[in-house]
Amino acid sequence: MKAIAAIFFALISFKALAHPVMYQGGWALNSTNMSQYSNNYALYSFTNRFAAGFEHDRFDKINLGILKVNSLLWRDNGEDHQANVYLHSGIGFQDERKNPLVNFGLEGDWENRTLYTSLKHMQFENFSVSQGRVGISPAKAPFENLQTWFMVQAMVIHNVEDRVMITPMLRFFYQNVLWEMGSSTRGDWMLNLMVHY
Amino acid sequence: MKLLFLAILFSLPAFAGETTIHVKGMVCSMCAQGITKKFKAAGVDEVHVNLDEKVVHLKGKDMTDEEITKLITEAGYNVAEITRK
Numbered sequence: 334m335k336a337i338a339a340i341f342f343a344l345i346s347f348k349a350l351a352h353p354v355m356y357q358g359g360w361a362l363n364s365t366n367m368s369q370y371s372n373n374y375a376l377y378s379f380t381n382r383f384a385a386g387f388e389h390d391r392f393d394k395i396n397l398g399i400l401k402v403n404s405l406l407w408r409d410n411g412e413d414h415q416a417n418v419y420l421h422s423g424i425g426f427q428d429e430r431k432n433p434l435v436n437f438g439l440e441g442d443w444e445n446r447t448l449y450t451s452l453k454h455m456q457f458e459n460f461s462v463s464q465g466r467v468g469i470s471p472a473k474a475p476f477e478n479l480q481t482w483f484m485v486q487a488m489v490i491h492n493v494e495d496r497v498m499i500t501p502m503l504r505f506f507y508q509n510v511l512w513e514m515g516s517s518t519r520g521d522w523m524l525n526l527m528v529h530y
Numbered sequence: 531m532k533l534l535f536l537a538i539l540f541s542l543p544a545f546a547g548e549t550t551i552h553v554k555g556m557v558c559s560m561c562a563q564g565i566t567k568k569f570k571a572a573g574v575d576e577v578h579v580n581l582d583e584k585v586v587h588l589k590g591k592d593m594t595d596e597e598i599t600k601l602i603t604e605a606g607y608n609v610a611e612i613t614r615k
Contacts (some may be wrong), residue, residue, distance in 0.1 A: 356564035356605040358571075381606040410555025410608040412584070445557050446581065474561045476579045509563040529560050530567075 351481040353403035353419040353440060354384040360530040361386075367520040369393050369494060370462075376403065388423065389446075392460065392493050399436055404434030414445040421455060446473045449482065460492040468504060472482050484513070547586040551598055552610040556584050561607065568601045584610075 355378040356360050369392070377384035382405040390397040390415050392485040401423040409416040421438035438455035449468035455461060468484035482504035489497050502515025513525035556562060562579040562605045564588055569577045575590025588598075 352560070354606075355560075356568060356602075359564060359567070381604055405606075408555070408606065410606075412554060412610075413594070415555040415557050415561070473582060476581050477560055479558060506559045508559055511560065529563055 352417075353421060354378055354382060354405040355529055361527070362530075363525075365525045366498070366524070367498075367517070369498070370488070370490065374401065376401065381405065388425075390394045391461070392490050395427060395432070395460070395493065397427050397436075397457070399423035399424055399434075402427045414443065416443040417441065430452050446470065449455075449484070460490060462488065462490050464488045474506075476508070478507075482506070484515075486515070536596065547589075548615055549593065550584045550613045550615075551588070551600070551602065552612075553584055553586055553602060554608040554610050556581065556607055561605075562586075564605045565607065568605050572597070572601060597601075604612070 336357050336396065346445065351374070352361065355376075357378060357380050359378045361374075361376045361384070362379070363372065363374050371391040372386035372466070374386055376384045378384040386401050388397075388399045388401045390399065396530040401421065402529045403422070404420045405417060406420050407418040419440040421436070423436040423441065424433050425436065426435050434457060434458050436455065439455040439481045441452065442451035444450070447470045449466065451464075453462075453464045462481075465487045466484060468482045470480060470482045472481075474480040484502050486500045486502065487497055488500070489495060498517050498519070498521070500515045500517040500521075502513045502523060502525075504511065504513045509529045511525075513523070515523040517523065553565065553595070556565065557604050559581075562581060566577045566579060569586070569588060572593070573591050574588050574593070576588065578587040579585075580587070596614055602609050
């Protein structure tokens with residue numbers, strides 16, 4: 334029942350996701366929810382190399398509200414693949430703390446139509462988060478059709494919960510909507526919903 | 531009479547044929563969605579993306595190579611080739 338409520342909440346509350354920077358004039362909305370971690374953001378891409386917006390993060394019991402600026406540092410548009418390196422930066426507030434906090438991060442990905450890999454590290458003042466993903470798609474679906482991916486995520490929240498959380502998941506793409514559902518090896522659910530406008 | 535014919539011919543709007551753009555880096559639905567949105571906003575009636583062949587087909591509006599390249603670049607990708615028929 335809890336899981337159904339969580340899915341319903343995610344579906345009605347967020348139309349989401351997105352890459353850190355999208356096409357010029359594009360909106361990216363994202364909602365990622367796990368028991369120890371959640372991430373919700375709205376970003377607008379002013380150019381294809383620069384986006385800004387607002388993000389809310391929860392790491393266990395720590396809550397952050399951050400004004401974000403993301404930059405595409407490098408992109409390789411190959412014949413059959415795409416690779417990117419992004420810089421995350423932000424300034425915001427953490428719970429009851431009075432002084433603003435600064436946040437930086439680096440993210441890289443490489444993908445083609447059947448393989449996806451990404452690495453991300455976000456540095457906050459008193460903790461950091463490392464995340465890696467690998468995914469495969471069994472078939473090359475046309476743009477108009479539903480695409481399915483099998484994906485595994487490894488994530489560590491350093492100085493908060495130092496254990497590696499391994500989360501196998503299913504990723505689905507349908508045009509501008511992406512959603513993911515998984516459960517960690519410890520039995521924690523994960524839901525992610527993303528939309529590009 | 532010849533002059534009249536030529537005057538009518540050149541006063542007609544240009545025929546908007548089909549343009550095919552070969553795009554580098556277009557590997558996912560979200561890439562295709564961004565490109566589609568850019569061309570629709572530019573007034574192109576029909577935009578069809580073929581991810582297998584990595585091409586975008588446009589119908590309904592004639593655009594120059596520069597205009598097409600600008601939109602593809604703004605979407606974050608590279609033009610490999612533009613062909614028309």
